[in-house]
Amino acid sequence: MDSSRRHVLQLLGLSSLALTARPVLNAFAKEAEHAEEPKAVIKPNKKALTAKQWAMVIDTRKFESADDVEPLVEACDTIHNVPHLKNKRHEIKWIWETHYHNAFPGKAGQFLSEAVEHTPFIVMCNHCENPPCVRACPTKATFKRESDGIVLMDFHRCIGCRFCMAACPFGARSFNYRDPRPFIKETNKGYPTRSKGVVEKCNFCAERLAVGQLPACVEVSEGKLTFGDLYDAESEVRELIRTHYTIRRKQVLGTEPSVYYIV
Amino acid sequence: MLELAIKGGKKYYGWMTFLMVILGVGFLFYLRQLDFGLGITGLSRDTSWGFYIANFTFLVGVAAGGVMVVLPHYLHDYKAFGRVTILGEFLAIASVLMCMTFILIDLGQPMRVFNVFIYFSPRSVLFWDAIVLNGYLFLNIVIGWNVLEAERNNIHYQAWLKPLIYLSIPWAVSIHTVTAYLYCGMPGRGFWMTAILAPRFLASAFAAGPALLILCCLIIRRVSSFDPGREQIQSLAKIVAYAICINVFFFLCEVFEVFVVFYTNIPEHMDHMKYLFIGLHGHGAYVPWMWTSMAFMLIGIILTVNPITRKNEGVLAVACVVIFLGTWIDKGLGMIAGGFTPSPLHEVNEYIPSLPEILIALGVWAMGFLVLTALFKIAVGVKEELRD
Numbered sequence: 001m002d003s004s005r006r007h008v009l010q011l012l013g014l015s016s017l018a019l020t021a022r023p024v025l026n027a028f029a030k031e032a033e034h035a036e037e038p039k040a041v042i043k044p045n046k047k048a049l050t051a052k053q054w055a056m057v058i059d060t061r062k063f064e065s066a067d068d069v070e071p072l073v074e075a076c077d078t079i080h081n082v083p084h085l086k087n088k089r090h091e092i093k094w095i096w097e098t099h100y101h102n103a104f105p106g107k108a109g110q111f112l113s114e115a116v117e118h119t120p121f122i123v124m125c126n127h128c129e130n131p132p133c134v135r136a137c138p139t140k141a142t143f144k145r146e147s148d149g150i151v152l153m154d155f156h157r158c159i160g161c162r163f164c165m166a167a168c169p170f171g172a173r174s175f176n177y178r179d180p181r182p183f184i185k186e187t188n189k190g191y192p193t194r195s196k197g198v199v200e201k202c203n204f205c206a207e208r209l210a211v212g213q214l215p216a217c218v219e220v221s222e223g224k225l226t227f228g229d230l231y232d233a234e235s236e237v238r239e240l241i242r243t244h245y246t247i248r249r250k251q252v253l254g255t256e257p258s259v260y261y262i263v
Numbered sequence: 264m265l266e267l268a269i270k271g272g273k274k275y276y277g278w279m280t281f282l283m284v285i286l287g288v289g290f291l292f293y294l295r296q297l298d299f300g301l302g303i304t305g306l307s308r309d310t311s312w313g314f315y316i317a318n319f320t321f322l323v324g325v326a327a328g329g330v331m332v333v334l335p336h337y338l339h340d341y342k343a344f345g346r347v348t349i350l351g352e353f354l355a356i357a358s359v360l361m362c363m364t365f366i367l368i369d370l371g372q373p374m375r376v377f378n379v380f381i382y383f384s385p386r387s388v389l390f391w392d393a394i395v396l397n398g399y400l401f402l403n404i405v406i407g408w409n410v411l412e413a414e415r416n417n418i419h420y421q422a423w424l425k426p427l428i429y430l431s432i433p434w435a436v437s438i439h440t441v442t443a444y445l446y447c448g449m450p451g452r453g454f455w456m457t458a459i460l461a462p463r464f465l466a467s468a469f470a471a472g473p474a475l476l477i478l479c480c481l482i483i484r485r486v487s488s489f490d491p492g493r494e495q496i497q498s499l500a501k502i503v504a505y506a507i508c509i510n511v512f513f514f515l516c517e518v519f520e521v522f523v524v525f526y527t528n529i530p531e532h533m534d535h536m537k538y539l540f541i542g543l544h545g546h547g548a549y550v551p552w553m554w555t556s557m558a559f560m561l562i563g564i565i566l567t568v569n570p571i572t573r574k575n576e577g578v579l580a581v582a583c584v585v586i587f588l589g590t591w592i593d594k595g596l597g598m599i600a601g602g603f604t605p606s607p608l609h610e611v612n613e614y615i616p617s618l619p620e621i622l623i624a625l626g627v628w629a630m631g632f633l634v635l636t637a638l639f640k641i642a643v644g645v646k647e648e649l650r651d
Binding site: 087088089090091093098101102103105106123132135136137138139140141157158159160161162163165166167168169170171174175176177178179195196197198199250253254255 | 299300301302304305306307308309311312366369370371372373375376378379381382384386387388389390393445448449450451452530531603606607608609610612
């Protein structure tokens with residue numbers, strides 16, 4: 001190769017490098033400018049409900065049949081745009097009904113009281129104080145909110161690895177195996193729909209608490225569910241826990257579930 | 264040296280085209296998966312990991328198995344393995360590439376994969392798995408390539424490679440240990456929550472990796488003028504024999520643990536093993552597979568431990584095939600499905616991989632073997648050059 005040709009090639013290479021470097025430098029310059037500007041602040045709603053650790057007490061004695069559960073599930077699904085998929089493998093469940101044997105495997109004896117045998121048990125995310133799903137997540141897409149202990153999901157950060165699903169000992173998490181939007185009866189514009197390929201679960205209605213409303217299932221339960229601050233000795237949930245014998249799911253695992261059951 | 268990979272005869276190109284076709288079919292089905300979502304697989308709410316993650320786990324083992332030629336050669340100065348070390352390193356490269364691809368295709372949102380590095384989460388084992396896998400890939404590319412190039416130029420490899428070579432040995436152990444921790448760090452998954460999981464993963468890895476390497480050596484001897492050597496193959500066979508025995512021993516330890524649990528009557532640990540080996544609540548899709556796996560591993564032990572059968576290379580090839588398949592079923596099929604069934608709510612919803620899922624996985628294997636063939640072609644090319 002003669003030297004002039006080599007020279008031209010070198011020049012070409014260098015100039016193309018310069019071209020790619022420019023936008024990068026611009027980006028850095030911009031960042032420095034913005035650093036001076038004040039940070040965006042989210043103004044808290046004055047009506048917002050706050051707690052150190054939200055907790056729920058479910059009075060299973062007040063549930064008699066599926067008719068008592070249906071309105072709760074319906075309220076949750078409607079508000080959170082939970083799709084109704086026919087294929088059982090693709091199901092999305094935030095709050096659902098199951099049997100005592102399944103809610104409390106290992107606690108179920110061969111012979112049970114008739115009431116427990118026939119009572120529908122509702123299950124959901126336990127918003128554990130020590131959540132294994134949060135530990136497992138490689139992107140912090142699921143996290144425990146420090147202000148009130150709710151285990152939340154960032155649907156836009158989730159990479160869909162489903163490590164949290166394997167880590168959750170309560171089967172509380174669902175994965176969008178396909179686009180859920182065609183399976184939502186009526187979309188609630190107040191809450192985001194999800195895309196395929198991300199995990200979702202119950203969020204203790206964080207979006208409702210922020211505007212001073214109780215979780216949807218609690219609101220429609222007519223006193224069957226009670227919601228409050230676990231660390232406020234005067235709260236309703238603490239009052240119930242104080243006056244009743246309560247159990248929690250898989251307490252032996254040390255995840256410290258925040259959902260209590262009166263049986 | 265890359266040019267050596269494109270200098271091949273009709274058979275070489277025929278084989279590469281064959282792999283390319285399988286890869287193409289897998290890729291087309293993957294495009295379908297990208298469009299529709301992971302719903303085209305057999306995965307469900309209960310069994311959220313399946314065939315992809317199973318193959319990933321198995322291949323981490325094959326990658327780690329490469330260290331079984333690196334360690335005797337560089338640490339014990341076992342000269343005979345100098346001829347095959349490069350094959351072990353290149354096998355590791357191809358296997359890690361397959362592992363990474365399996366992880367990537369298992370993601371619901373693969374375009375967000377770099378979130379793992381942007382949102383640094385050292386509490387997640389998956390984060391560490393990404394670190395060790397990338398590191399192992401990097402180490403093997405740098406070491407393999409430079410050592411082979413030095414060999415081609417008839418010089419000693421660069422001095423700065425030595426620390427990297429030593430580092431690659433514990434690193435190989437780390438990739439499979441961290442992969443085991445993915446599973447055994449989860450409360451409420453009784454099947455995986457056993458301290459023997461990482462050692463067992465390593466034992467089966469050190470059986471499956473060298474077994475595949477023996478098969479590769481036998482094929483290379485047939486299709487090229489480079490002979491990896493009888494002594495080398497026999498030494499590898501002894502490694503396979505020890506490793507498969509230890510693997511079965513560890514497995515029995517696991518069963519024994521479950522037996523003790525059975526004796527004390529704790530069903531949450533026992534039911535997974537029951538599901539795999541005798542079926543649970545009328546579900547038992549994996550029962551014949553698991554017993555086949557056990558039989559394969561036992562046949563493998565008999566054929567590799569007995570010197571008469573081990574020294575016959577035809578029989579040895581059969582032994583390697585059954586060991587490879589046996590460990591694949593054990594770790595690939597059983598490990599994942601067994602851990603997820605029954606579910607945390609103690610329901611049995613069986614997981615059966617779907618056809619598109621299997622074809623996509625086959626495509627990844629084809630991709631891996633494409634890379635492996637090209638790399639081996641380069642290595643063998645250099646060895647042939649040196650001989651001439």
